[in-house]
Amino acid sequence: MASPNDLQFQEFEEAAELLSADPGASTLSMSASNTSTTAAGGGRGGPGGEDVKLDLSEEEGEEESSELLGGQKPTGGFWTFEYYQSFFNVDTVQVLDRVKGSLMPLPGRNFIKHNLRSNPDLYGPFWICVTLVFSVAISGNLSSFLSERGNPSYHYRPQFHRVTIAALVIFMYAWLVPIGLWGFLTWRQGAERQIGGYTFLETVCVYGYSLFIYIPTSVLWIIPFEWLRWTVILVAMVISGSVLVLTFWPVVREDTKVMAVATVVTIVVLHTLLAVGCKMYFFQIAVHVPSVVPITPTITQ
Amino acid sequence: MAVSADEASRPFAGLSDVSISEDIPVEGDISVPMGTSSSNRQRGEDEFSTLDEPVKETILRDLRAVGSKFIHVLYPKRSTALLRDWDLWGPLLLCVTLALLLQGGAADSDDHGGPQFAEVFVIVWFGSIIITLNSKLLGGTISFFQSLCVLGYCIMPLTAAMAVCRIVLVGGSGTVSFIVRLVVVTASFGWSTFASTAFLADSQPPGRKALVVYPVFLFYFVIGWMVLTFSPSQ
Numbered sequence: 001m002a003s004p005n006d007l008q009f010q011e012f013e014e015a016a017e018l019l020s021a022d023p024g025a026s027t028l029s030m031s032a033s034n035t036s037t038t039a040a041g042g043g044r045g046g047p048g049g050e051d052v053k054l055d056l057s058e059e060e061g062e063e064e065s066s067e068l069l070g071g072q073k074p075t076g077g078f079w080t081f082e083y084y085q086s087f088f089n090v091d092t093v094q095v096l097d098r099v100k101g102s103l104m105p106l107p108g109r110n111f112i113k114h115n116l117r118s119n120p121d122l123y124g125p126f127w128i129c130v131t132l133v134f135s136v137a138i139s140g141n142l143s144s145f146l147s148e149r150g151n152p153s154y155h156y157r158p159q160f161h162r163v164t165i166a167a168l169v170i171f172m173y174a175w176l177v178p179i180g181l182w183g184f185l186t187w188r189q190g191a192e193r194q195i196g197g198y199t200f201l202e203t204v205c206v207y208g209y210s211l212f213i214y215i216p217t218s219v220l221w222i223i224p225f226e227w228l229r230w231t232v233i234l235v236a237m238v239i240s241g242s243v244l245v246l247t248f249w250p251v252v253r254e255d256t257k258v259m260a261v262a263t264v265v266t267i268v269v270l271h272t273l274l275a276v277g278c279k280m281y282f283f284q285i286a287v288h289v290p291s292v293v294p295i296t297p298t299i300t301q
Numbered sequence: 302m303a304v305s306a307d308e309a310s311r312p313f314a315g316l317s318d319v320s321i322s323e324d325i326p327v328e329g330d331i332s333v334p335m336g337t338s339s340s341n342r343q344r345g346e347d348e349f350s351t352l353d354e355p356v357k358e359t360i361l362r363d364l365r366a367v368g369s370k371f372i373h374v375l376y377p378k379r380s381t382a383l384l385r386d387w388d389l390w391g392p393l394l395l396c397v398t399l400a401l402l403l404q405g406g407a408a409d410s411d412d413h414g415g416p417q418f419a420e421v422f423v424i425v426w427f428g429s430i431i432i433t434l435n436s437k438l439l440g441g442t443i444s445f446f447q448s449l450c451v452l453g454y455c456i457m458p459l460t461a462a463m464a465v466c467r468i469v470l471v472g473g474s475g476t477v478s479f480i481v482r483l484v485v486v487t488a489s490f491g492w493s494t495f496a497s498t499a500f501l502a503d504s505q506p507p508g509r510k511a512l513v514v515y516p517v518f519l520f521y522f523v524i525g526w527m528v529l530t531f532s533p534s535q
Contacts (some may be wrong), residue, residue, distance in 0.1 A: 081437075091508040123439070127516060134523055141530070158530040160416045183448040 087122040089200070091179040095124055102209040105243040111209070112202050112247055120201040125208020129174050132215055136170075137163040139218045140282030147224050162282060173274050174211060180265070181248075188255055198251065206247050210240040214275065222281050229279065237275050241268050358511055367391045374454050374496050384447045384500065392453020395460050396425045399524075402463045403531055424527075428520045429453060436505065436513045443504040452517070456524065457498035458489035463528045470533050482529060490525035494518050 077083065101115040112120075141159050148154040182203040198206075217236040221229050234291050252260045351359065367390050400421035416424070433448040441448075466482045498514050504512045 062399075085438050085440070088435075088440075089513070092511040093508070095512060123435070123512060127435075127519075130516075131519060134519070138526060156530075156532050158416070158532070159528070160420060 014261040032280050077217065087120070089119060090123055093186070094119075095121070098124055098209055098261040099212050102193060102212050105239060105246050107246060110204055110247055110250060111243055115209075116202055119299060120199070122201070122204070124206055125174060125211075128212050128215070129170050130207050132211055132218070133163065133166045133170050135215050135218045136278055137166045139222050143222045143224060143283050146222065166278075166282070169274070169278070170211070174207055174269075175204065177270055178207045181263075185248075185251060188259065200248075206244065207298050210271075212245045213240045214278075217275075220277075220283075221279065229283070233275055233279055237272055241271050244268075244271065302367075307392065326426045363388070367394075370450075370454050371431065371457060374457050384443070387444075387450035389446070389450060389453065392429075392450065392456070395453060395456045396422060399425070399456065399460045399463055399528075402460070402467060403527060404474065405533070421527070425453075432516045432520055435516055437481065439509050439512055440506045441501075441504050441513065443501065448501065451497055452520070455493045455500075455521075458492040458496070459486075459521065459524050459528055462486050462489035462525075463531070466499045466528060466531060470531075474533065480499065486525050486529045491520050493521045497521075515522070 020110060038089060084216045098115045100160055101109075105111070135157075143154055144159075178200070181197070185198070213236045219231050220232050225231075245264055249260075249264065252263045255263075337523050366386060367387060370388075382458055400418045403416055403421055404418060427447050429452040432452060433443075433445055436443065436448060437445065443451075462485050465485050467479055469485075472478060494514075494517060497517055501513065501517070502510055
């Protein structure tokens with residue numbers, strides 16, 4: 001039977017009394033500036049409140065997620081909205097800082113330690129990939145239009161199928177390669193988690209931000225001079241490749257020499273393949289094409 | 302017990318001894334309005350049943366709501382009317398119109414032509430959903446459907462630009478028509494972005510407004526690109 005006391009509204013000025021009665025209870029502190037009401041009915045601290053935890057339930061997923069996410073423990077299990085909100089806990093200034101850090105790699109400045117500071121986010125990688133997809137597709141379309149200007153039989157086509165292909169390639173690169181690399185590095189380190197090991201989210205973050213330089217590169221590729229295109233792509237590859245190498249070298253250096261060098265070389269080779277592949281497919285020279293077809297034009301109709 | 306048969310025939314007999322205290326007056330009549338939301342009552346209308354009204358009334362009410370939102374997009378002010386009574390009729394109408402207007406261009410080879418009808422739909426609706434999720438994940442206070450509603454209605458300037466472009470293309474597709482189309486599309490793209498940020502920006506936490514506005518900018522840019530690159534089949 002419910003007693004009348006349970007039906008009364010409990011004033012929360014008695015929170016201190018409740019807490020003293022049960023010290024093990026989880027507490028939630030709401031900052032004054034946080035007026036948002038989230039869908040799950042729970043709450044989270046304001047920006048920067050990584051230390052606020054909300055125990056929504058006893059979940060066994062908590063241990064796995066803390067392994068995945070290193071410094072910052074997300075709130076709730078992976079089926080709650082708050083779990084994903086913890087990946088978007090960045091301000092405009094922080095995102096711009098990270099972008100700048102990816103454009104100017106200095107030896108000795110590890111991107112993850114210096115810029116991410118155990119607050120990896122998914123905003124940057126996701127929107128940089130989306131922007132890159134559209135910038136590559138649109139610039140490719142513009143460059144093939146410009147290169148065919150003198151050709152009277154050329155009829156302009158928007159070529160929207162390229163957006164789909166670009167999206168597939170870039171998102172697969174930005175997600176599968178970090179998964180593979182993170183899995184490989186974790187396996188090499190063995191069961192013990194060394195201080196130098198990176199979490200999965202940090203790896204994805206580094207790869208995402210390192211792709212940023214390709215956005216202005218793809219816009220510059222519209223200019224139809226081959227020597228300019230190759231120069232620009234070399235510069236871009238050097239910069240973004242060095243961001244990756246500088247980030248992963250301290251982790252890999254403790255391994256045997258062969259494996260260390262092999263890992264770094266693989267990273268660089270994959271990055272190069274992406275850049276050159278995009279250039280070759282999306283920015284074809286007018287020579288091949290009386291009509292615009294993909295790289296294997298052997299099938300004629 | 303012996304009274305069980307009795308109680309079975311009078312199921313609420315046991316409640317007859319429940320006393321209602323005098324200070325809780327029971328008044329009003331219990332009538333359930335059919336088909337109206339509770340917000341109707343908040344607007345001060347008497348409870349009435351929309352089941353009895355003529356069909357024309359019902360349709361006109363929805364059309365008037367849609368029309369008033371179109372006017373809000375034309376003159377974007379920081380008003381909450383668009384947000385409070387969201388509906389998805391307007392976005393659906395605009396999306397279908399835009400997708401239909403984008404057909405019939407360079408359709409001889411569907412591999413290299415413009416976007417198919419389904420592609421336009423997917424881009425508009427999935428784009429809106431992703432932008433809404435993005436703004437909610439960043440801590441926005443706007444609800445899911447309100448945001449979809451705003452983003453959908455603000456496609457209206459671009460749809461108008463598409464109609465203008467098709468008319469201009471009837472006259473010819475040379476450089477002059479391209480410049481005219483470029484100007485029209487740029488103006489309507491700016492108008493769309495400005496209108497939607499006027500509605501959305503207030504609901505974002507400070508310091509993250511640019512993070513929310515940028516995907517909206519990208520979304521309308523892509524739609525503007527689709528409008529501008531529409532080339533008629535020859």
